[in-house]
Amino acid sequence: MMEGRADTEPEKEPSEDSAEELYENAPCGYLSTSPDGRILKVNQTFLTWTGHSREALLGGKRFWELLTVAGRIFHETHYAPLLQMQGFVQELSLDIVCADGRPLPALINSVQKRDALGRPRFVRTTLFNMTERKRYERELLMARRKAEQLAQSKSALLATLSHEIRNPLNAITAATRLLGMTTLSDKQSKYLRILGSASGNLLALVNDILDWSKIEAGKLSLEQREFSLRELLGDILNGQAARAEEKRLRLQMEIDERVPAGLLGDPVKLGQILTNLVSNALKFTEKGGVTVSVALRSRDGDACDLAFQVRDTGIGIPPDRLAAIFEEYTQANYDIGMKYGGTGLGLSISRKLVALHGSKMVVESEVGRGTCFSFDLRLKAVAEGAAAGTAPSSAASPQALRGLKVLVVEDNEVNTYVLARWFEHWGVSFDAVRNGREAVERLRQGSYELVLMDLHMPVLDGYDALKVIRRLPDERLRQIPIIAISASTRVWEESQVLSAGFTDFIGKPFDEAVLFRKMARCTSREVPEAPAQPPEAAPRAPGAAADALVLAPDFSFTKLRQWGAGDPQASAALARSSAQALEQARLTLTAALKKGAPDEYERAFESITGPLHLLEAHGLAAALRRARALLAGTAPDATRLQAAVFAIDWEVESLVGALVTLASEAAP
Known part of the structure; x- marks a missing residue:
């Protein structure tokens, strides 16, 4: 038995040495201090981190003396009162001053030990070296800043690309529409449709990417x-x-x-x-x-x-x-x-x-x-009748803008040319300048009713030019309507442009119908409601340009002549039968619209799909589709139905008139 005890006794000493070794070389620093802060015990890990000697610390050094100036203030105002009040302090970040004067970031946890009577005996403090964690935090902060800078650079790049891409794209889409209003061969019409489809797909792609960038950047907000x-x-x-x-x-x-x-x-x-x-x-x-x-x-x-x-x-x-x-x-x-x-x-x-x-x-x-x-x-x-629809319920007069005098402020010659073609079509007279400074000078000299102003131009941009115009002594110029035009995604919100003082905003590439409506609204040239009867329609040559933006007939007799195989009599017969079919269908279609009978309307629509295809009557087909969509809804608006009837009457009148002219010209 004695031998067994002798074998077990030597094992205690290595165990005690191991506990002390664990204390000395633990992965965290240990300090024990008296109630007044004097350091009573310290482990080797803390000494290694700070470079202090054990003798220097145990010779009467107080814990707060190892802190930086800011740390000492925090110790006095927060650490010591908390420790006295609740008996412990957790997760405090303080800097320890090392022997060589450098700060050591540390995370501190302290517990106050008391005797049986509740009197403080000593404080045990555990410290974690935060040097690596602080370095990681700095690296993460730098990475975040770089990411934010990259996002800002990407946003700026997209804005620049938007302006550079959408400007020529605006010219392409607008020129395509203008070209479609001229007389074209079948092959040219086919090429034009391909061009229109490709430019439309490109515009959709650009818009998707730009919309996504706005959402990613958190630049979108809801309007009311x-x-x-x-x-x-x-x-x-x-x-x-x-x-x-x-x-x-x-x-x-x-x-x-x-x-x-x-x-x-x-x-x-x-x-x-x-x-x-x-x-x-x-x-x-x-x-x-x-x-x-x-x-x-x-x-x-x-x-x-x-x-x-x-x-x-x-x-x-x-x-x-x-x-x-x-x-x-x-x-x-x-x-x-x-x-x-x-x-x-x-x-x-x-x-x-x-x-x-x-x-x-x-x-x-x-x-x-x-x-x-x-x-x-x-x-x-909102209250009944108070809603401002997304599109005006009343139709703007086709001649609403005739005689309007406009100043165009645009540094891109192609865009100016496109606008010039539309203005010529609408009967609008205009002058063009290339920057905001020229715009201010021209406004002082001329009597304009409206300004179309690009936002991004050399010398003086749109925003600065607007400020100058709104401060001019002439009251008429301070109140003149100014529509902002931009292809840049820097104009994130229409409200941002309007709050700057612009009357309205339109983005590029713009739809000419939208531009027409905005110009009419800003100059108070809208008509309260569509006329009860369509104006007398004069026959026109196939493919010729119309004088109106809306309700302009759009058809071609190319296929009809091809079906006639070059025989004028056959072409005349086809023209007369097509005119008769359209006249009969018009009565049924308009009656169905007025009654709100979608089934009758659909049957009448299907009965003239052949003539629509033969005559390439795109304008009439579009008017019929709009009317069909109205009937598909619940309780369609009476004003919109009236406008739809007017549009169908106008298109059929124009088409029938041209067919009668064609038939009479082919008669012997």
């Missing part, structure tokens, strides 16, 4: 303005109607009758969401159709909870790819991307815009049967 949801949806469906008709797809909307006529929200961003969803649905649908529906879930006072859905009968999405379709630059699979094209940004942008409204995009799909995208929004209702 009054609008009509029915008009917004009608405009979206009208814009997509041509694409649906090309693929022979149904495109319809269903709006709950309880949805208020006027709402308060951001119609631009809501329109972008719905346009992306409808465009995407049409792209991936080969047969059947696309339906946009809005239902009123509940209403609490002015607050309306609306449920939006865009359903299609397209190819569908596999279940394992539903989540991936919302990722940027991603489509359901490689084959779909190759077949249908696109950037893969549309759905991602829509989802983020929905999230900006505080909602969530939901998708349900079945392969081969279709897809449904849905989201809920809470919007406020």
